[in-house]
Amino acid sequence: MLTKRIIPCLDIKNGRTVKGINFINLRDAGDPVELASKYASENADELVFLDISATEQKRKTLAALVLKVASAIDIPFTVGGGIGDLEDVEILLKNGADKVSINSAAVKTPNLIDEMAYQFGSQCIVVAIDAKQIEGKWKVHLVGGKVPTTLNLFDWAKEVEQRGAGELLFTSMDHDGTKKGFANEALAELSQIVNIPIIASGGAGNISHFSATFTEGKADAALAASVFHFGEISIPELKSELQKQKIPVRL
Amino acid sequence: MNIAIIDYGAGNTKSLQFAIERLGVTSILTSDANTIQQADKVIFPGQGAAQSAMVKLKQNKLDLLLPRLTQPVLGICLGMQLLCEKTEEGNVKGLGILSATVKRFSSQVKVPQMGWNSIQSLQSSLFEHLSSGTYMYLVHSYFVPVIPETIAQSNYDGLYSVAVQKGNFYGVQFHPEKSSKAGQVVLQNFLNLT
Numbered sequence: 001m002l003t004k005r006i007i008p009c010l011d012i013k014n015g016r017t018v019k020g021i022n023f024i025n026l027r028d029a030g031d032p033v034e035l036a037s038k039y040a041s042e043n044a045d046e047l048v049f050l051d052i053s054a055t056e057q058k059r060k061t062l063a064a065l066v067l068k069v070a071s072a073i074d075i076p077f078t079v080g081g082g083i084g085d086l087e088d089v090e091i092l093l094k095n096g097a098d099k100v101s102i103n104s105a106a107v108k109t110p111n112l113i114d115e116m117a118y119q120f121g122s123q124c125i126v127v128a129i130d131a132k133q134i135e136g137k138w139k140v141h142l143v144g145g146k147v148p149t150t151l152n153l154f155d156w157a158k159e160v161e162q163r164g165a166g167e168l169l170f171t172s173m174d175h176d177g178t179k180k181g182f183a184n185e186a187l188a189e190l191s192q193i194v195n196i197p198i199i200a201s202g203g204a205g206n207i208s209h210f211s212a213t214f215t216e217g218k219a220d221a222a223l224a225a226s227v228f229h230f231g232e233i234s235i236p237e238l239k240s241e242l243q244k245q246k247i248p249v250r251l
Numbered sequence: 252m253n254i255a256i257i258d259y260g261a262g263n264t265k266s267l268q269f270a271i272e273r274l275g276v277t278s279i280l281t282s283d284a285n286t287i288q289q290a291d292k293v294i295f296p297g298q299g300a301a302q303s304a305m306v307k308l309k310q311n312k313l314d315l316l317l318p319r320l321t322q323p324v325l326g327i328c329l330g331m332q333l334l335c336e337k338t339e340e341g342n343v344k345g346l347g348i349l350s351a352t353v354k355r356f357s358s359q360v361k362v363p364q365m366g367w368n369s370i371q372s373l374q375s376s377l378f379e380h381l382s383s384g385t386y387m388y389l390v391h392s393y394f395v396p397v398i399p400e401t402i403a404q405s406n407y408d409g410l411y412s413v414a415v416q417k418g419n420f421y422g423v424q425f426h427p428e429k430s431s432k433a434g435q436v437v438l439q440n441f442l443n444l445t
Contacts, residue, residue: 002368002407071269076429096265121299123363123390166363197365250367250386
């Protein structure tokens with residue numbers, strides 16, 4: 001049986017791991033390769049690296065990091081953050097990334113999704129969507145949630161699926177950093193609308209939040225950062241608890 | 252030991268090379284017919300779309316070379332699917348080593364299947380030291396049905412072939428290079444084949 005995935009997310013800035021609380025205050029949480037190996041050995045199912053650096057050497061630094069990660073770990077990983085064109089994707093995949101995640105560039109140039117899926121295959125194209133509710137409507141936001149767009153979350157999700165995305169990474173900006181649980185209602189609705197896997201992100205605070213997002217939220221995978229980085233939740237403990245609740249996980 | 256990984260532009264061969272390196276063996280990524288023919292073992296990776304993969308194989312006449320190989324060959328993911336006669340993906344003709352037709356998962360399930368699924372009915376030395384129920388990492392929208400050459404099954408939208416073998420040709424739908432320790436065992440078993 002296909003299992004639900006637990007995905008630690010490593011925010012990367014200039015080759016180091018950081019995690020922003022609500023995407024603003026950054027705290028150093030270690031060396032990415034070391035942290036990645038630790039998570040792989042603890043049975044994390046997958047990893048996401050989100051590069052938030054904005055330097056000119058960014059592309060080179062990130063490619064070098066991806067290569068180091070690929071040599072060290074034997075589970076799949078996704079790389080995202082500022083990916084803007086086909087060349088970015090090609091460099092990351094060639095250096096050992098399994099999937100890439102695109103966000104703002106997809107909103108600005110939706111056709112990029114089609115081109116990337118055609119050239120590299122849908123299986124490696126993840127579209128990340130950051131959204132929050134404005135007057136009761138889920139609106140897509142850009143630049144780490146700072147810039148609102150007029151796009152409706154559910155319309156956009158449907159469109160990215162039709163354009164060839166292989167997976168959705170949905171972050172609720174209303175839940176991110178709150179540690180009060182994932183946006184399960186919106187997640188369940190997304191699962192009704194699209195037929196590609198959905199990663200829930202934003203709001204993980206305790207183990208019951210994970211079980212809720214898999215049951216109520218119908219998520220295929222759940223992503224979190226600080227609860228793992230600061231040892232508030234251990235992955236083996238989380239997975240054994242999920243198994244007790246009859247949620248299929250890989251132990 | 253000489254391990255040739257067929258280079259035809261398939262994505263993420265780096266991870267495969269690293270995985271083999273971790274077993275203490277070096278591999279060469281090549282599209283050269285002589286190098287491939289002389290290798291002790293050949294790995295046929297795959298990622299992306301069937302149609303463009305076959306086009307790229309044909310550019311180097313690898314579609315003619317591959318079926319004639321006599322050493323152990325391991326097709327991975329799309330590499331396994333292309334061992335078949337044809338695939339519903341773009342109605343493409345494969346290498347025809349297996350007579351099966353590759354099919355698409357129905358919309359009853361999320362497509363692609365993405366993640367870790369258990370494998371069962373293991374019937375090959377490829378799975379030595381592994382038990383039924385072991386988890387492997389998979390990403391695919393198309394599958395090989397259960398056929399006489401099936402050597403392991405998995406369940407997603409029903410049972411399907413997660414591994415096949417015909418003579419010296421082996422195929423695995425999962426990514427051994429991304430399947431943690433269990434995947435490493437499969438790669439080691441493949442390297443141990445004679």
